[in-house]
Amino acid sequence: MSVAADSFVVQIKDLHVEYKTYAGMVKVLNGVNFHVDAGEKVAIVGETGCGKTTTVKSILRILPRNSRIPKGEVLFKGENVLKMTPAQVRILRGSGVSMIFQDPTMSLNPVFTIGEQMMEVIRNSGSPGAEKREVQQELAVMALRETAMPDPERIMLSYPFQLSGGMRQRVCIAMSLSTPRDMVIADEPTTNLDVTIQDQVLKLLKERVESKHSSLILITHSLGVARETSDRIYVMYAGNMVETAPTKELFGEQLHPYTQALMRCIPRLSGGGVAEGIPGRIPNYLTPPEGCRFAPRCPHAMERCRSEKPEFIACGNGHMVACFLYDEKGGC
Amino acid sequence: MVLRWLQRIGVYFLVLLGLSILVFVIARVIPGDPARQALGPRVSEETVQALREKLNLDKPLFTQYVLWFKGAIRLDLGDSLLTRRPVIEDVRRYLPATLEIVLLSAVFMAAGGILFGIVATKYTGKWQDALIRVLSYLGIVSPPFVWAVLFMLLFGYIIPVLPTTGRIAQSVAAPTRMITGMYTVDYLLTGNLAGWWDAFKHLLLPSIALMLGGMAQAARLTRSNMVENSMKDYIQAQQAYGVPEKKLLYKYLLKPSLIPTISILALDIAAVFGNAFLVENLFNYPGLSRYGLSAMLNKDINAISGVVMVFGLIFILVNILSDMVVAWLDPRVRLMGGADV
Known part of the structure; x- marks a missing residue:
């Protein structure tokens, strides 16, 4: 934590997000702390429903209408996104952060051509000359060419339904980097793709982000994908970041009991056979457990875990963990 | 693409053919003698028989239909028993x-x-949305003639505007030249603005009474x-790319969202x-609808078939x-010739 806070592209401090539902207030995010450095590629790993998407949507202020943020800050280059004026939000969305959605069959408007949609994105980027059609056209074709798409001019005139899932996700990647961006957020970009092309798309994403010097947040539920793509990993459980470490470091040593359990879930080729699951399930967000939300499933849970919420403590080498096991021992 | 349209036109043609047979038969099997009804009770049986023969009513049903069909494809729909004019002239x-309305x-x-x-969407969950919803239900459940009576009472009698x-x-003269037969259009074409305004005012109440149900349905469907x-x-993605709210709503x-609305509008207009x-x-x-109703009440068989065929054709158009x-x-x-949604 020696880096000055200003060098963070995005920093989230103690973020709480709730959703109003018929059943009551669903307290999804429970004090998320998170940051991404300039040029850093960060993966957020966690089970479905643990709040990964909610966390990143708060950065772009595109949370659903029924959401509420009772507490917390979301800083983009030191500026609180939650307090931005509509004009500032437009700049943030137009040129600051872009997002690639999970399902490429759903994330392109079905009744407009790829070209129309890409040019709209460029038009709102505020890049020099972006209000001119020729510039939009040129940048869009260039972005498509950079994703190794054959015949970009033809793709520009196509409608989404005329392209395969993999092609559409390439279009989304091209779109997200058609003008310079500080950050790209990719929400499980390969989950809905054919296994055979998942790897290609992931490599492409990584390569594009690197060549444009953008930061990346990659959401995934697969540690394998995170390992391949990221510099650093956040492990998320039930609305909390429970552990973060540089990717290599985390695969060497896992501190949080949840991360340890998650690692044991990866099927290994040698020995072991079928992977273990984690007993129990994600808690009910209507009445989440007091204290550490993992306590009910944790083999090491102590009295303190059930009443008090653990905060991140630094363990050196950029490794941080939110667990009382390490506090108790007076270190890691 | 071309094949698809040809196929569709073929289907429409079959629909029209079926419709013509159905109406032809129904008009003839319902009780009552068209010839007798047209001539009244005091006319001699010979005269009535002569009319029956002129109408081909003495021939087998199938022959009657073939004769009618031969005429119909030459746009000869026979004579009306009520107006004594060719049906096609009455249609004209x-x-x-009716088209005007x-x-x-x-x-x-x-x-x-x-x-x-759009307004209901823009204010989802707010009072504007709730108001439009309640008014829509009102529009959907009340048949047009109820609105017609209500409007006549309100705007013709209580506040006669x-x-x-x-x-x-x-006091207003008909258009000097009949070009389309639609008064509002003909007045405009002949440059008679006062006449146009008068004709337009005459259209307002009936056309509004007729459209409220369809409008309510279209509004509900568009909103949902x-x-x-x-x-x-x-x-969400386009929003996340900073597309301005207005453009997002009105364009993207x-x-x-309009596609289902267009289909339902076609049915409602029909x-x-x-x-x-x-x-x-x-x-x-x-209008032709009123003409059609009196044709039915008077068992004016050629007029019935004519009116139904014209409306069937319009429905298809x-x-x-x-x-x-x-x-x-x-x-x-x-x-692709089909939506997968």
């Missing part, structure tokens, strides 16, 4: 008046339905589709022709038009 005389109705219905749908009978006031689509990833959200039977009578409006609009809106229909 009365259809423009229905077209105005359709414009109001489409514009109002889509507009209220609009005419409730006929096509033009008695827009709200549903606004939660889809592609709208509206276009994919239904207006049916509802016009009652409403034209209430407003004493000399409206459907073709809506198919074209949907194809224009939806590339999946245009390029």
Whole structure:
């Protein structure tokens, strides 16, 4: 934590997000702390429903209408996104952060051509000359060419339904980097793709982000994908970041009991056979457990875990963990 | 693409053929002798028999139909027993008046339905949305003739601001030249603005009475589709790219959401022709629907077949038009010949 806070592209401090539902207030995010450095590629790993998407949507202020943020800050280059004026939000969305959605069959408007949609994105980027059609056209074709798409001019005139899932996700990647961006957020970009092309798309994403010097947040539920793509990993459980470490470091040593359990879930080729699951399930967000939300499933849970919420403590080498096991021992 | 349209036109032709047979048979099997009814009880049996023969009523049903069909393809629909004129001439005389009402109705219905749908979407969950919802239910459950009576009472009697009978006031001269037969259009073409205004006022109450149900339905459908689509990833993605709210709403959200509305509008506009039977009578409006109703009441068999065939043809034209609009809106229909949504 020696880096000055200003060098963070995005920093989230103690973020709480709730959703109003018929059943009551669903307290999804429970004090998320998170940051991404300039040029850093960060993966957020966690089970479905643990709040990964909610966390990143708060950065772009595109949370659903029924959401509420009772507490917390979301800083983009030191500026609180939650307090931005509509004009500032437009700049943030137009040129600051872009997002690639999970399902490429759903994330392109079905009744407009790829070209129309890409040019709209460029038009709102505020890049020099972006209000001119020729510039939009040129940048869009260039972005498509950079994703190794054959015949970009033809793709520009196509409608989404005329392209395969993999092609559409390439279009989304091209779109997200058609003008310079500080950050790209990719929400499980390969989950809905054919296994055979998942790897290609992931490599492409990584390569594009690197060549444009953008930061990346990659959401995934697969540690394998995170390992391949990221510099650093956040492990998320039930609305909390429970552990973060540089990717290599985390695969060497896992501190949080949840991360340890998650690692044991990866099927290994040698020995072991079928992977273990984690007993129990994600808690009910209507009445989440007091204290550490993992306590009910944790083999090491102590009295303190059930009443008090653990905060991140630094363990050196950029490794941080939110667990009382390490506090108790007076270190890691 | 061309094949698909040819196929469709073939289907429409079969529909018209079926419709003509159905109406032809029904008009003849319902009790009552058309010839006797046309001539009255005091005419001698020989005269009635002569008319029967002239109408081919003495021949087998199948022969009758073949004879009628041969005439129909030459646009000869026989003579009306009531007006004693060729049916096709009556159609020419009365259809423009009905078209005028229905077209105005359709414009109001489409514009109002889509507009209220957008407003309800924009204010989802707010009072504007709730108000539009309640009014829509009212529009959907009340048949057009109820509105017609209500409007006549309100605007013709309590606050007499609009005419409730006929096509033009008695003091106003008919258009000097009949070009389309639609008074509002002909007045405009002949440059008679005062006449146009009078004719337009005469159209207002009946056409509004006729379109409220359809408009309400279109508004509900537009709203529900827009709200549903606004939660889809592609709208979220476009929002996340900083597309201005207005453009997002009126362009990127509206276009994919309008497709079901267009299809339902086509059905509702077709239904207006049916509802016009009652409403034209209430407003004493000399249109083809009113003509059709009196034909039915008087067992004027040729006029019945004629009116039904004309409305059937219009129904098909409206459907073709809506198919074209949907194809224009939806590339999946245009390029693949079917939507997978």
